[in-house]
Amino acid sequence: MQSLTHVTGVAIPMIEDDLNTDQMAPLQLAKGLKPDYADLLFKRRRQNPDGSLIADYVLNQPQFTAPSILVAGSNFGCGSSRESAVWCLYAVGIRCVIARSIADIFRENCLQNGVLPIELDDAAMDGLQQRVLAADGAAHFSVDLEAQTIDGPGGEAIGFDVRASDKLRLIEGLDEIGLTMKHASEIRAWEAQTLADTPWLQQARDKRA
Amino acid sequence: MQGAKTLFDKIWSQHLVGRRVDGRELIYIDRHVLHDLHAPHAFEKLAKAGRAVSRPDLTFSMQDHSVSVLPGRTDDTYAEGAAFVRAMREGSKRNNVRVFDLGDPEQGISHVVAPELGMVLPGATHAVPDSHACTVGGLGALAFGCGTTELEHILATQVIALSRPKRLRVNLEGKLKPYVAAKDVALHIIAHLGVSGGAGYAIEYAGPVVRAMSIESRLTLCNLTIEMGSRSGLVAPDDTTFQWLAGRPWAPEGAQWDAALTHWRTLPSDEGAFYDHEVTIDCTQLDPQITWGTEPSQVTGVGGRAPELHDVEPTRRAATQKALAYMGLSPGAPLEGLAVDRVFIGSCTNSRLPDLEIAAAIARGRKVAPGLVAMVVPGSSTVKRQAEARGLDKIFTDAGFMWGESGCSMCASTNGDTAAPQERVLSTTNRNFENRQGRGVRTHLVGPALAAAAAIAGKIVDVRKLTGEA
Numbered sequence: 001m002q003s004l005t006h007v008t009g010v011a012i013p014m015i016e017d018d019l020n021t022d023q024m025a026p027l028q029l030a031k032g033l034k035p036d037y038a039d040l041l042f043k044r045r046r047q048n049p050d051g052s053l054i055a056d057y058v059l060n061q062p063q064f065t066a067p068s069i070l071v072a073g074s075n076f077g078c079g080s081s082r083e084s085a086v087w088c089l090y091a092v093g094i095r096c097v098i099a100r101s102i103a104d105i106f107r108e109n110c111l112q113n114g115v116l117p118i119e120l121d122d123a124a125m126d127g128l129q130q131r132v133l134a135a136d137g138a139a140h141f142s143v144d145l146e147a148q149t150i151d152g153p154g155g156e157a158i159g160f161d162v163r164a165s166d167k168l169r170l171i172e173g174l175d176e177i178g179l180t181m182k183h184a185s186e187i188r189a190w191e192a193q194t195l196a197d198t199p200w201l202q203q204a205r206d207k208r209a
Numbered sequence: 210m211q212g213a214k215t216l217f218d219k220i221w222s223q224h225l226v227g228r229r230v231d232g233r234e235l236i237y238i239d240r241h242v243l244h245d246l247h248a249p250h251a252f253e254k255l256a257k258a259g260r261a262v263s264r265p266d267l268t269f270s271m272q273d274h275s276v277s278v279l280p281g282r283t284d285d286t287y288a289e290g291a292a293f294v295r296a297m298r299e300g301s302k303r304n305n306v307r308v309f310d311l312g313d314p315e316q317g318i319s320h321v322v323a324p325e326l327g328m329v330l331p332g333a334t335h336a337v338p339d340s341h342a343c344t345v346g347g348l349g350a351l352a353f354g355c356g357t358t359e360l361e362h363i364l365a366t367q368v369i370a371l372s373r374p375k376r377l378r379v380n381l382e383g384k385l386k387p388y389v390a391a392k393d394v395a396l397h398i399i400a401h402l403g404v405s406g407g408a409g410y411a412i413e414y415a416g417p418v419v420r421a422m423s424i425e426s427r428l429t430l431c432n433l434t435i436e437m438g439s440r441s442g443l444v445a446p447d448d449t450t451f452q453w454l455a456g457r458p459w460a461p462e463g464a465q466w467d468a469a470l471t472h473w474r475t476l477p478s479d480e481g482a483f484y485d486h487e488v489t490i491d492c493t494q495l496d497p498q499i500t501w502g503t504e505p506s507q508v509t510g511v512g513g514r515a516p517e518l519h520d521v522e523p524t525r526r527a528a529t530q531k532a533l534a535y536m537g538l539s540p541g542a543p544l545e546g547l548a549v550d551r552v553f554i555g556s557c558t559n560s561r562l563p564d565l566e567i568a569a570a571i572a573r574g575r576k577v578a579p580g581l582v583a584m585v586v587p588g589s590s591t592v593k594r595q596a597e598a599r600g601l602d603k604i605f606t607d608a609g610f611m612w613g614e615s616g617c618s619m620c621a622s623t624n625g626d627t628a629a630p631q632e633r634v635l636s637t638t639n640r641n642f643e644n645r646q647g648r649g650v651r652t653h654l655v656g657p658a659l660a661a662a663a664a665i666a667g668k669i670v671d672v673r674k675l676t677g678e679a
């Protein structure tokens with residue numbers, strides 16, 4: 001995975017609570033195993049059934065067609081576990097999502113794809129939302145993961161919290177499987193012990209077979 | 210009490226393999242079940258990286274999301290799904306993973322099949338690349354819905370790397386009225402806690418309502434855990450669990466069964482164990498529930514009304530207004546009496562034999578309202594067979610319901626089964642999100658009793674009125 005230390009670019013406001021992954025990646029509209037994820041992103045909101053664009057939808061406004069940072073409401077990414085929701089965001093260039101709260105599985109999926117998920121408290125979020133709305137895509141915001149700050153027009157830098165483990169993983173661009181594989185001998189030892197203690201957990205068998 | 214542990218703590222600590230340098234804990238996955246919508250991508254990435262499946266003997270593939278449910282189906286009956294079904298089959302074969310394929314007598318929705326076969330067991334860990342993995346918590350298993358990269362990670366290593374969730378206990382007090390069931394309880398809990406109220410927690414459901422529930426009901430209850438933002442929900446196993454599991458084809462037997470039973474009896478939470486948060490909900494007055502909005506928390510009793518905007522918190526007003534507009538409802542509108550276009554009975558929430566029995570009891574000797582499309586999709590091919598042996602298919606088809614093969618069907622509509630724009634659908638599924646069942650489709654989540662009653666009446670109706678019990 002690519003390392004991520006800074007994100008700078010247009011911040012797109014999607015100030016709405018409970019934006020779920022069905023909305024982000026409406027898989028019913030995806031054609032085949034490898035759909036065009038950029039086209040799929042919020043497709044039902046962006047396009048009429050005939051494929052024409054819904055001009056006033058935020059992602060269709062000229063200043064927001066290539067956003068880097070997405071600013072949402074609360075419980076962003078709830079619903080289905082589909083990782084394609086993150087792939088869709090990534091495909092249009094979004095590398096950071098900022099919300100009052102972010103759903104668990106979605107947050108994990110972000111981390112797996114080099115997208116920084118940030119949760120802010122109400123006061124900080126209110127301020128940021130207003131600044132992003134006021135900027136209206138005309139000026140860039142930047143997120144510094146090392147320093148844990150969000151900066152941009154209309155005010156001071158805003159600090160944010162991030163789990164040390166998530167920060168390390170994004171900055172180093174750590175290969176998840178490689179990281180876990182360092183524990184291969186512990187995994188084998190666990191399996192051997194479990195086979196001895198609670199063998200039914202290590203054996204999944206159809207007894208009729 | 211010092212050293213007292215919750216059910217969750219016990220399963221977590223037994224499965225804790227190690228801690229990574231980044232602080233994540235590695236939890237061993239005892240049963241990993243894949244499905245056709247997401248597994249093909251993971252198989253492909255795995256092959257590209259030159260990695261093998263670590264434990265093909267603990268990994269299973271289920272064809273459920275993109276399969277047609279029409280009788281006599283083949284890979285191509287739903288043309289768009291064929292690529293998924295085939296990639297799933299090929300990826301599984303390449304990696305020596307058993308596939309529950311089309312035509313397999315035990316094919317079905319993973320969250321229905323894994324418990325009914327006894328593949329998932331109390332105290333076991335379980336992962337599925339589907340957020341409703343939490344369903345099997347009804348047996349006292351700890352389950353995690355996961356994404357595609359996590360799925361690939363589990364395939365390669367057999368562990369999942371997690372930050373430990375907090376513990377929330379939901380105590381369900383009282384006794385349920387007739388025609389009130391697990392789905393209604395679950396929707397009521399979501400209304401109480403909110404759609405993100407469970408975020409960051411593993412939820413244990415406890416109390417007399419849960420103890421009185423059948424395993425199928427507990428599976429339904431746990432199924433909706435993710436709708437509160439929580440990845441895992443579980444119920445401590447008890448004699449009901451053990452009786453239900455005994456003799457299932459994949460459950461341990463003989464001396465192993467005895468040893469397992471001894472172990473399972475140690476799993477329930479200890480007296481005085483610590484929970485980060487606890488809520489108690491009395492269910493005695495609960496009526497059959499129905500959602501009015503576009504989130505599962507937007508729910509009321511069947512005799513209830515859509516909210517008046519002035520009754521809604523100011524911060525939620527715009528979202529409420531939007532939901533009502535989408536649903537074609539005015540503020541304060543009663544739900545009973547609304548005309549219904551379509552009824553769907555199925556999904557990993559409500560498609561097990563007892564769910565179908567409830568619906569069939571209402572459909573028996575009655576007819577689906579003219580012009581209404583009603584569909585019953587059993588959760589597994591096993592459920593389908595059992596239902597047919599009891600003649601339920603006949604009851605449904607005589608009444609005018611369509612009787613399908615097993616699969617996810619209209620739950621996520623990734624198999625092409627959708628309703629038409631603006632149609633009002635009563636659905637026993639788990640998500641009433643905008644467009645989930647097709648563009649502009651107005652989904653009301655209900656249990657099987659209200660769904661069947663609506664199919665007969667042609668409108669939303671309190672099932673107790675239909676059956677003359679209210």
Ligand code: SF4
Nearest residue numbers: 341556557617620621
């Ligand atoms: S029935 Fe619905 S929720 Fe359940 S596994 Fe299928 S798509 Fe997912």
